[in-house]
Structures are given as structure tokens and as C-alpha cells.
Amino acid sequence: MNTVSPYILLSAILFSMGVIGFLTRRNAIMIFMSVELMLNSANLAFVAFAHQWGQLDGQMFVFFVMAVAAAEVAVGLALIVTVFRSKKSANVDDLHQLKG
């Protein structure tokens, strides 16, 4: 086992927790946090791989991911607040107007 393997393992565990959280949680905020966990596990993997390859590319990628995630948070929370105002609930099971 080389020096970066534990980090990759940890990031894989975090990513899986994010996916499981997304699929099982019913509160929009918790679902959103699970997505953030997935993105951040990818960041961890990038840093670890950048160390392994002795490059800065991976670390640069992390900054892009963080910036994009921040933009996503801004839009996402605004949407959740809008839905909460009209539905008085952030539970995704209450979003059932559209089906067929």
C-alpha cells in the first residue's frame, strides 16, 4: 500500500456515503449536503492524486470544483427556500405535483 491509498480509500468511503445519503434522505437540505459530500470526496481524491503524480494540476482542479460548488450552493439554497415558502416543507416527498 503506497502513501496515497488511504486517502483514496477515505474519499471512496465519503463518496459512497454521499450517494447513499442522496438516495435515502428525504429532506432537501440533507440531500443537498450529501451532494456536497460527493463533491468534496472528489476534491480529496484530486489532492491525493496530485501528490502521487507530483503535480499541481489536481490541486488547481480543486479550486475550480470549490468555486463551482459555491455557485451551486447559492442557487440551490435559493431554490430550496422558494419551495419551502410555498410548501412550508423541505421534504422532497411533498413534491408530487408532476407525475404520470
Added chain:
Amino acid sequence: MLVVVLGSLPLLAGQNLVGFANMTALDGYALFLDGLFAIVAIVIVLLTLRYNQDRGIMRGEFYPLLMFSAGGMMLMGHAVNLLIVFVAIELLSIPLYILCGLARPRVDSEESAMKYFLLGAFASGFLVYGIALIYGATGTTQLSEIARKISAKEVPETLLLYAGAALVLVGLSFKVGAAPFHMWTPDVYEGAPTTVTAFMATATKAAGFAALLRVFLFGLAPLASTWQPIIAGLAALTMIVGNLVALSQTNLKRMLAYSSIAHAGYLLMGVASGNAAGTTGVLFYLVSYAFTTLAAFAAMTSLNTAAGEDQSIEAYAGLFRRNPLVALVLGLAMLSLTGVPPTAGFVGKYFLFQAAIESNLVWLAIIGVLTSVVSAYFYLRIIVTMFMREPVAEPQPLSTANLGRSVALAITVIGTLVFGILPAPLLQLVNTAVTAFGVTMH
């Protein structure tokens, strides 16, 4: 501004440049897609001018958001680095999340935005983790370097690489709405304002396929023997699910959503072919599908008034008596979606099936033809409803004619018919694009 972009494209034709630390390329392929996105966005703006007025959602932010999103799509066509693919996909998606919710406080619009946002973010999670694994396996995010290193056997073809490619495929499949990652499509399409739906169904799909082609036929081309059967399987599943579920729909917008899933299946067939003919087919089909779908949605917007938006197929009964022109456009769009000559849809499908047969995916082409036959049922049903049935007792008033929509209808109808009758000029453009793209395999 979009017209300026479109006008400036011929000036750049024939160039082959790279910029931003070799992360973006300016080649025929990118320019071709830029042109497509610019035309789609122009048509959407023409439609929206009146649609938003009819629906009482005159919000100025629509236009800049549309521009940001179109900019992201264009960036996607130019991307030759996985970093840019990721940034472009977010740049095109984030404004779309807001656009879907533009009709707030209507609950269906908010719900559509929320669902699109959560699933879109989920898909980006997969995409970015997949990119991380590919970076880990190859030590680069530059697509040309990835291709070189894999084919020169500089890096081992490890599980890491395969897992990364699979996650990237999952992320992009979400974006193009391919089964089994299509669940969000009908809900989001139904709830979003119709012009936004039209934009998502055409331009977003084209951007997703632009990325799929670049990543899989260029960057991961050396792994073709592995991904080809997987994408072929996805294509078959997508065609079957999309067409079969569309059969039972009673809401026209939902039916068009399932139809867009089915068409993603046909396009995936072109990607699975993995040869130059497949790339040509995908690019040609993206154009013909964009014009056809825009024609359908443009016709739909004429049934919207401030009173509401009746999307049920029933509302279209006897439309021919009430507004023959709109009924004819919608009918033409349905024929083109089915793939009846002499429409663009027929020529596009022909190229895709031909590409699949060329790369020995005959079974896939057979599924494609069979599902096209199935699709004729629900497309022609719309035509029958419009032309042969009596209007319902108290039909919803139609939106009055206006210049913007008339021009949009004209553009889409001309596109659908001209590329169907005279495909040669477009085919030549596509071939230039494919040559620049440099499909190396097969």
C-alpha cells in the same frame, strides 16, 4: 448578440487553434456546435418574447440566464480538457436550474426547478469523481494526453481508469437523459416554462452529446472495445423505455419529454458506433432533432394564454380548424420525429442506423427501427387528434399571432424541410466538423 456570434462563425471557419493552456480548442467541430447553439438560442428568444408575456412571467433575468447557459454549451463544444468539460456543464446547468423555476410562484415550476437542481447536482458529483479517478489513473486531464498515454501503454489499464470512465458516463448520461438515468426528465420538462423546456430538450442534449463524443471518441478512444458494448446497451434501453412509456402519455409536454429520451437513445447509437460515420450521424441528427423539436414546442406556445397552459393532448383536438398554420407545423414536427421522408428526421435516422450497421451493431439498428415503428403510433395520434377530431366544447383561447413566434416557426419549419430534402450542404458542414474532430479509431 447571438446574431453577432452566428455571423462571426464563418470568419473563424477553417482555423484550428488551442487556447487557455491548451484546455480549449477552436476547430470545425466546436464552431459547428456554436452555430447550432446560437440558432437554438435565437429561436428561444423569439418565442419567449411573447410566451412570457402570455404567461405573466415577464422577468428580465430570463435573457442573461439564457445567454450564460448558451455560453456554457458553446464552451462544452470547445472543451478538450476534462476540467473545462466540468466547468462548462456547470455553467450551462446552473442558469437552467433558475430558468426552470422562473414561473414561480407556480408550484409545478418550482418543483421542476428543485428536481432538476437536486438530480443535476447529483450527476455533477458522479462526473467530478469520475474525472478525479481518470486523473488518478493517467496523471492528466487533457483528453489528447489521456488518449496518448493509454494507447502507448504508459499507464496501466487499471480498475481506477475503468471506474473513472464509468462514473463520467453516468454523469453525462444524466445530462442527456439516457435510461436508466432519465427519471428527472418528464417531471422537469413538464413543470418548466415551455420555452425553457424547448431549450433543455434541444441545446442541453446537444451539449451533453458534444461532451460524450469528445470524451469517449477522442479521450477514451483506446478503451473503445470496453465502452462500446456498454453504450450500445444504454442506447437500446433508452430507445425502448423512451418510446414505450411515451405511448401511454396524455400530456403533450410529457410525451415530448419521453420522446426526447427516445431520441437520446438514437443519438447514443451513433456514439456507440464509435466511427466517423457515427459522429457524422450524431451531429446531423442533433441539428435535425433541434429544428424539429423547436418546431413542436414553438407550435405549443401558441396554446398558452394568461388563463393557463393546457398541455393535455385533448386540448389539441380539432386544432386544424382553429389555427391551420400551427396545426400544420406541429404535424410536420411529429412526422419528422417519427422519421418520415422528406423531413430532416428521416435523413438523420438514416445516417445513425447506417453508422450502427457499419460497426457491426446490427442488433442495435434493428431495435432502433422497431422502436421507431412503435413511436409512429403516438406521434401520429397527435396528428389524428389535430386534424380529424372535433374541437372540445369550450376550447381554450389561442394566443394571438405575433412576429417573434412567426419568425421562429418559419426558421424551424425551413430547417426541418430543407435538411430533409437537401441534406447535402449540411452534410458537408458536418463532415468538415468531423474531419477537424479527428476520429482516429476504426
